[in-house]
Amino acid sequence: MTATERPGRITSARAVVVEFWLIGAKRWWRSVLINGTLTPLFFVLALGVGLGTAINRSGGGAQLGVPYLVFVAPALLVAAAVQNAAGDATYPVLSKFKWERSFHGMAATPLSPAEIADGTLIWIALRALAGSALYLAIMSAFGATQRWLAVLLIPAAALCAFAFAAPVAAFSASRTNEGQGFNVLQRFIIVPMFLFSGTFYPIDRLPEWGRWLAYATPLWHGNELARAAAIGGRSALAITGDIAYLVALAVIGVVLSRRYFRIRVEA
Numbered sequence: 001m002t003a004t005e006r007p008g009r010i011t012s013a014r015a016v017v018v019e020f021w022l023i024g025a026k027r028w029w030r031s032v033l034i035n036g037t038l039t040p041l042f043f044v045l046a047l048g049v050g051l052g053t054a055i056n057r058s059g060g061g062a063q064l065g066v067p068y069l070v071f072v073a074p075a076l077l078v079a080a081a082v083q084n085a086a087g088d089a090t091y092p093v094l095s096k097f098k099w100e101r102s103f104h105g106m107a108a109t110p111l112s113p114a115e116i117a118d119g120t121l122i123w124i125a126l127r128a129l130a131g132s133a134l135y136l137a138i139m140s141a142f143g144a145t146q147r148w149l150a151v152l153l154i155p156a157a158a159l160c161a162f163a164f165a166a167p168v169a170a171f172s173a174s175r176t177n178e179g180q181g182f183n184v185l186q187r188f189i190i191v192p193m194f195l196f197s198g199t200f201y202p203i204d205r206l207p208e209w210g211r212w213l214a215y216a217t218p219l220w221h222g223n224e225l226a227r228a229a230a231i232g233g234r235s236a237l238a239i240t241g242d243i244a245y246l247v248a249l250a251v252i253g254v255v256l257s258r259r260y261f262r263i264r265v266e267a
Contacts, residue, residue, distance in 0.1 A: 013111055017119020018126070020102070040135040043076050044069070044142050047200070064202070066146070066231055073144035074226035075199040077135045078157045081128045082219055085161035086168050086190055088124045090182050093172040097264050104265055113262035117173075121166055121257060128161035129154060145230060152229035160222025163246040166253020173260035193217045198224070221245050 025032070052068035064071045096102040106116050132154045139145055168185070175181055196210060197203070197219040203211050214220045221242040228234035228242075 013115040014119040014122060016111065017106065017116055018123045020106070021120065021123040036131050036134050037138070040076070040080060040138045043080070044073060044138060044144065047076065048073050048144060049142065065233075069142065069144050070146060070231065071227070072200060073139045073142075074150070074153055074230040075223040077132055077139065077153055078160050078222040078226045079194050079199050079219060080135060081132050081157035081161040082164050082222065083190060083194065084131055085124050085128050085165035086185070088127060089165040089168040090172050090185070091178070093120065093169050094175055094178060097173065098177070103261065107265040113265050114258040116265070117169070117257040117261040118254070121162065121169060121254065124165045124169070125158050125162045128158040128165075132157040132161075147230070147232075149232075150230040153226050156222060156225040156229055159243070159246050159250070160218055160225070163222075163250040163253065164218045166250050166257055168253075170253060170256035170260045173257065173264050193219045218246055218249055
């Protein structure tokens with residue numbers, strides 16, 4: 001009887017992969033919970049409350065139309081989800097191929113490489129959902145949300161995180177060793193994207209070429225979706241465009257992940 005046929009157990013092949021990740025997470029859930037609580041707390045206190053107070057006093061809040069905390073907190077939530085998802089899609093994925101060879105073991109069962117890839121990405125998305133919900137609760141405790149539609153921050157952040165993590169997982173599956181690839185990804189893609197995608201200030205403060213670079217990043221689209229939910233003021237057409245961009249990137253990432261997972265386990 002195969003893993004997907006056991007009575008009373010999870011029957012979906014992809015859910016079996018999610019269960020594998022969940023069982024592994026039981027070993028370090030305390031550190032994840034502590035980090036997931038303290039990181040947003042420090043960001044909200046330092047940037048939203050501390051820096052935000054100074055910005056509001058100098059008239060910055062009036063220019064933004066809302067207090068700085070209300071402006072920056074939704075984007076910080078999305079940025080945290082993207083950064084955490086990118087982390088989940090790098091070394092944990094590589095390790096399952098290179099050191100633990102867990103994915104090779106799964107591929108020896110009726111699970112296909114595509115199901116292994118999909119289950120891994122679903123796990124990353126679920127982690128993003130849970131982390132975003134905790135982040136939103138902390139934001140709300142400090143008055144960073146002004147309307148009930150702010151709950152849509154959670155799916156917006158998860159979509160953005162998934163859209164970015166999927167191609168990163170494909171990249172990780174293509175690596176035979178960590179080398180400098182992950183360092184380059186962190187230093188030259190993730191960190192600049194975090195700084196220049198409208199997280200801390202409107203991108204109209206950037207030169208024109210900088211604005212176009214921001215438009216090309218998934219984080220800018222995620223930030224705009226988050227602020228549309230938390231603050232409003234974005235047209236339905238623009239929101240549709242943001243969602244379409246992220247969905248398209250996610251589909252490309254899933255296709256690439258399935259391809260490189262198959263190549264790797266069959267090598």
